[in-house]
Amino acid sequence: MPWTAIRWGVGLVVLIAAFATSSAWWPPLSRLIDQTLASQRASSDDEHSGPHDDSPGHAAHNESTAIGNATASLQLTPQALKNLGLTQDFLRPIELSTYRRSITVPAVVVAKPGRSSIIVSSPLNGVVTHVHAVTGEAVMPGELLFEVRLTYEDLVETQTAYLKTVSELQVEAREINRLEQATQSGAISGKLLLERRYAKEKLEAFATSQREALRMHGLSDRQVDAIGTNGKLLRDLRIVAPDVDEHDHDEELRLSQVQIRPVSFRQDPSLPPSLPPTNDASHRHSHDQPGTPLVIDDLLVHKGQAIMAGEKLCSLSDYTRLFIEGKAFENDVNAITEAAKRGWAVDAVISSSSGQETVRGLKLTFVSNSIDPDSRTLSMFVELPNEVVRDETNNENQRFLSWKYRLGQRMELRVPVEEWEHQIVLPVDAVVRDGADWFVFQQNGKSFTRVPVHVRYRDQNAAVIANDGSVYPGDVIALKAAHQMQMAIKNKSGGAVDPHAGHNH
Structure with a gap:
């Protein structure tokens, strides 16, 4: 009895193990059995047909059997x-x-409104004395683009009036000091001293209004104080590349006392000695400088040209992040809206002479709230991070960049609509x-x-x-x-x- 129970127990364990691992051994075994049976059926058919049976039906059957089985591997x-x-x-x-079932939408690379394009204009009237950049050059924020000799009459007159008021205040202060000593000795009456103090207060109020007028022109407190301290008018304006991501509301005009970095290595010898020497590393392009590189697309002025306040000097472009604008059909509006709601990633397909390239995992930023009345299409915008494929600096230290994705480049968007x-x-x-x-x-x-x-x-x-x-x-x-x-x-x-x-x- 004990041996019988042991045999039954071992058999039960084997059956349980075979059932638990059936998914691993049964499919291969089933395919092997099917192939064996098919081979036996083929052999049986050959025996019944005979070695010299050339009937069309048998020939076709043998051919299909050979195709379906003998050459299945x-x-x-x-x-x-x-x-x-x-x-x-x-x-x-x-x-x-x-798997996400997707639809294909024609698309084109476009600029990001308010970021990709930057217009550099002159805040004041003047004459361009130096141009430090060339078309196509890449510049970093804070690098010098233009130098302008100011001819703005209102600014010149306000500086002159303020300098005159400061001088008159200094004269009044010395006169009041003299009258205070004379009044203490009894040589003159105190009424004259009081009148001079009133006159000084009027001048101080006038100087305050003139300071505010200068600030309205873009000068900072430091620059206004420098006019009164040095007794010289500010006449040279330096225009630098702006920062796309940051803006200081208290930023002052780049006038002659301000330390800046010229764009190119070569520097005009007429620049003020307050600037660092030309062999300083800060004058050259540094790829480690903070900020976003900007490419000069349009350079519209030249040396000696008279410019007006607000006139466009050049345009800068930030190609680091662009948009892909897709044009979906009206029937796909609900599906695309659902994809944006679920936060599904979008793929972009780029065709070229070397084949197709797929950029995966792009973010669907937003979908337009209106349908174009002419084309009956819906605009959708996808973030496209860009990358530099060429970064070279020539002998004049002018830096040039080439980007992988370009404005106007055609693509296709694959938008998931079902999961x-x-x-x-x-x-x-x-x-x-x-x-x-x-x-x-x-x-x-x-x-x-x-x-x-x-x-x-x-x-x-x-x-x-x-x-x-x-x-x-x-x-x-x-x-x-x-x-x-x-x-x-x-x-x-x-x-x-x-x-x-x-x-x-």
Whole structure:
């Protein structure tokens, strides 16, 4: 009895283990059994038909049997694998993933309003004495662009009046000091001293109003104080590249006392000695300077040109972050709005002579609230981070940049509109069609077995395969060249080859 109980117990454990691991050993075993039975049926048919049976029905049956079974696998040499591009990147185990069905929207790269383009204009009237930049040059915030000799009459007159008032205040202060000493000795009456003090207060009030007028012209307190201290008018204006991201409301005009960095290495010898010497490192372009590089697109002035207040001197462009503007059809409005609501990422496809490039994971920033009445399309805007592909500095220390993405460049946007979870998703080149069947090629050692699958959905980029047991997560599938391998199988079988089989245009 004990031995019988032990045998029953061991048998029960084996059955439980076999049932628990059935998902691992049953599919291969089932395919092996099917192939064995199919081979036996083929052999039986050959025996019944006889070695000299050349009837058309038997010939067609033998040919279809050969195509469907005997040549259902393909062995590729290492050279063939390389020719087909089946590297390790394209021979990977399949995994369950989330598939997002998407629509394709034509798009074009555009500037970000309010950021990509910056206009540099003169705040005052004057004459351009130096131009320190050239068209196409990249400059950093704070670098010198232009020097202007001021001819703005109102500013000159206000500075002159303020300097005169300061001088008169100094005279009044000395006179009041003299009268205070004379009044204490009794030589003159106190009434005269009081009148002089009233006159000084009037001058101080007048000087205060003149200071505010100078501040309205853009001068800072430090610059106004310098006029009274040095007794000289400020006549030279230096215009520098602005900062895109930062702005100081108390920023002063770059006048002759201000230390700045000229854009180019060569410096005009007439510049004031207050600037650092030309061999100082701060004069050269530094790629480590904080801020965003700006490219000079339009340079509209030249040396000796008279300019008016508010006149455009040049335009600067910030290409670090751009927009992709997509034009969706009116019928897709609800789907795109839902994608923006869910925060789904958008892919951009760029076509070129070397093929297609896909930029993944872009953010859908916003969708327009109006439909174009002429084209009946809806505008949508996607963030596009840009990158520098060329950064060179010439002998004159002028820096030039080339960006990867350019304004006006055409693209396509893939906008997800539906999400399917836990799907087997393969590249479209991994599946091939033959009649009513779809096939993938599973790697088994050095061979590739053609496996029929059910394609639930297919677009121009990917195919969703039903998880019905034909293939399993973890199986190694050829992720490309399915069409070429299908043609190789047909050539091997000796059947007629359709060059367009499984390949849709």
